[in-house]
Amino acid sequence: MLDTFFQALVQGTLLGGYYAIIAVGLSLMVGVVRFINLAHGDLAVLGALLTLALIQGAGLPVLAAIMVMLPLMAALGWFMHQTLFERAMRGGFLLPILVTIGLGAALQNGMFGIWGSNTRSLGADIGTLSWAGWSLPGGIIVGQLPVIIFVTAVLVIGALHLVLKKTRLGRAIRATAADPEAAEMCGVDARRAHRAAAAIAVALAALAGVFLAMRGQVTPYSGPAQLIFAFEAVVIGGIGSIWGTLIGGIILGVSQALGGLISNQASLLTGHLVFVAALIWRLGRSWAADHGGWRASVRAALAARGLRRNARRTGDLP
């Protein structure tokens, strides 16, 4: 019993690595550009299918295919931001949602039109890596691939952290995130900073898509579910925080793995429930902060109820 529990804990943590990679791009866009791209999951799938096409169509080795695909997807992110998102953002908060969900529908069905509905996997192209594992003391077995994905997640987030902290581009992106107009007054091209963030976000989504296809299978319609996981990880970890997405991803992964001990269906559900709990907790906290802290707000609410009751009894107020 305890064995399976620890096994689930480890598997869930490793799964969290995948969620962190797909979530960190979304988080970057939300934090820097204040833009939620609802086609983020579909772009991940596009990255995976593109990699597959490069391997199976053009005959490239796996690593080379990924290295070709990532800059392509980054360029796509840059281009999409320039042509679609910038214009959408000028129209208030509504249009970005409408544009990106339309984009998502177009991408899903376009990929279906090109590649068909078959489930596809990179599992066969990475040889033993897809199933090989290491045994840890205590009878726990970890797959090599999940470990590689987790390590990649930590490296990717660490690298992103360093880029944002230590490079000129990173400082420009952070300045733009804080105040786009003030950044422009310091000579930063805020639009370029936004496009760079979009390029990074899309490339990271595509990388996550490759890992998704290595772990299991993708179809053209796998994207929405990935977006939901990414969004959940971002909210659980705290919106706009880079390292928070790793924590959020791990919490999501672990809760899914623990739910998975019950059944497959329960696995998704526990993930959703943890997300809802995180959302309610955050709303409660901000509500309490608006009302002078938890204790004061509860006291005020009780006092208000008491007043109303008294008033009703004495007939002072309706």
Added chain:
Amino acid sequence: MSLLSVTDLTCRHGLLTAVRGIGFTLERGETLCIIGANGAGKTTLMRTLAGAHVPAGGRIALAGRDITAERAFERVRSGISMSPEGRRLFADMTVAENLRVAAENGRAGGWDMDRVLGAFPQLQPLLDVPAGRLSGGQRQAVAIGRALLSNPDVILLDEVSLGLSPAAIEGLYQSLSAIRESGEMGIVLVEQDLTRALGFADRVLCMAEGRSELQGPPADFTRAQITAAYFGIHDDEARHA
């Protein structure tokens, strides 16, 4: 040819016309102080000069080159930079990072980190402090430092003393005096404190309801004339009063 020449500049916020047909010139080493009551259009004028607001009409030229169509970051590279109203620091970034953003993206020249820290020595111990934790005077120093680090030909300083303690204002103006004396750039300054403005400026431009009511060296005007212009009272009305 003047360093900065502004011709017939008009700016709108929707239906509201905030700046109406303003024109002036500025030479290198000269300080122009823009004064006027709240709502006179000073900040809109400054934002338009910096490229943060698109004018409805008129022309802005820097050393004879028309820069009216340039965006804010392009103007920084052309040689205009601004310390905006409200300072607008990047709150989560440190003082050093705030300054570096400007240094990295602006023009190269005589103003580097060391020189800015020389001009505003109070920033030296604060380099690693997040800008959000600074006092008002310290923030203003960082904002001016940022503007200096892009090595502008024209520096725009909006509402320098707003909300600051007298001591902080005094300190800032000492630093500004040194910058003015160096004669490296033209300075356009918005200042609420009339006495200080008249004492610091080579020329004043008084705005009321978006118009230029009065322009010239402070010594050319009496206090009464300036007060009348400040409140938008025209000559004939002033004579009656």
Added chain:
Amino acid sequence: MSHTHVLAAVSRLDKVLIGLGAALAGLLLALPLFGSPLIVDKLTLLMIYIILAVSWNLLAGFAGLVSVGQQAFIGLAGYFVLRLAEAGMAPFPALIAGAVVVLLVAWPLSWFVLRLKAAEFAVAMWVLAEAIRSVIMFDPLVQGETGRSLVTLNAIDADLRRTAIYLMAVASAILVLAVSYRLLRGRLGGESQAIRDDEEAAGSVGVSTMRVKRTIFLISALGCAIAGTLWLASAITYQPRAAFGINWSVFMLFMVLVGGLGSFLGPVLGALLLFALQEAFGDFGAWYLTGIGCVAMLFALYAPRGIIGLITDRLGREPLSMRKELDVRSERRGR
């Protein structure tokens, strides 16, 4: 007249449009007498589209709440109908009751989702729809991915069933249109317009933004629920994955956006257009849906006020506008 502002009187064009609408409604109600079964089925689908579009437009166009999770209520309504029928309720009462029961879920939900900010609300609704779907799939009644038929409804004579469902659909569409017309022409319309334009300012002049938003959220949920039960009734089979599909949101968004967000007639036009496109290009499957996504994107970017916006620019005013305008003439006359 003691009101400080007076709603502009109904214009001649609007009167003609309302009259035409009433005539069309009468025609639609009489259609089963002479229409072929195929046409009746198709028109049922069109009615479902209209109900969905009007409901989504109430939410996005009037309360400024963009949700990509309204399929939660579509799927839930179908599930409740199945459950009620399973418990022994006759199929037609179950169809009505199922939609109403959805409000019992939407009401507590509204307490928390409406406190979320713009885009967070949109995605959170989507996640909630997924969460509700996973809960429902625990119920052995829906048989997981396979789905389940509404057996008792299937037992009714096909012609009678078709006609009854069609009439229910037409009646529901008229009801939803009438309710939204009344609501938006009334006080709620002005309040929701104020909230959409500037929520803080609306709050500061005494509009209870939460109450207005919740009312609209619940009405919209009910509309989607009605559409969900009608869809189940016409399709007979309930499959959770289809009932909770994101495609519903894409369709709603397409209809409202292309028709004209925040207008009264726009969603109806959008529904007609989607219906026509589906008839013409539906056979192209995925490429058709790609086209729908692209058209939605293009409208969002280049004509965000939709077809109604283009018409408004032509006419100089919006047909059947819900915007509150000060009619100075009638006010002066009133004094």
